[in-house]
Amino acid sequence: MTTPLQTGGCQCGAVRFSVEGTLGDASVCHCRMCQKAFGNFYAPLVSVRDAKLVWTRGAPKYFQSSNFVKRGFCGDCGTPLCYEAPDGIGLAIAVFDDPESIVPTIQWGVEAKLSYVDQIPDLPGEDTMADQDAASFLAHLVSYQHPDHDTEIWPLERRT
Numbered sequence: 696m697t698t699p700l701q702t703g704g705c706q707c708g709a710v711r712f713s714v715e716g717t718l719g720d721a722s723v724c725h726c727r728m729c730q731k732a733f734g735n736f737y738a739p740l741v742s743v744r745d746a747k748l749v750w751t752r753g754a755p756k757y758f759q760s761s762n763f764v765k766r767g768f769c770g771d772c773g774t775p776l777c778y779e780a781p782d783g784i785g786l787a788i789a790v791f792d793d794p795e796s797i798v799p800t801i802q803w804g805v806e807a808k809l810s811y812v813d814q815i816p817d818l819p820g821e822d823t824m825a826d827q828d829a830a831s832f833l834a835h836l837v838s839y840q841h842p843d844h845d846t847e848i849w850p851l852e853r854r855t
């Protein structure tokens with residue numbers, strides 16, 4: 696059996712990583728610090744645990760969010776990338792090239808959970824192209840987002 700290798704990185708492609716080996720627990724954290732760090736309702740994180748993490752392009756910048764924890768992000772595009780504590784590193788799940796494969800199994804910080812989070816699955820849902828007012832804008836949209844795989848030429852070919 697081969698050792699699992701997973702890759703990921705930020706939206707602009709300036710920071711890329713690989714993780715070799717089996718990842719630890721995947722979770723979402725509702726605590727107020729994770730909400731701020733991700734600019735989101737909660738933070739999806741997977742523990743690196745015994746896997747080998749390598750920053751293969753660039754490196755995160757860090758904000759020391761407490762005496763014990765620092766938060767890593769891309770200094771160019773701002774994508775949240777990781778959580779580093781004395782007991783280990785967590786990687787943001789959605790920055791993996793294949794986030795579908797990393798399934799959360801537990802929630803933390805539920806005392807700070809925003810009251811409407813549990814109602815989101817009950818909201819009406821529409822496909823992106825269902826918004827007719829945005830159709831002409833979407834038809835001409837050119838993505839500058841890094842593709843979900845490693846590439847030699849990115850971001851040199853990127854338009855800025």
Ligand SMILES: [Zn+2]
Nearest residue numbers: 705707769772
């Ligand atoms: Zn970036």
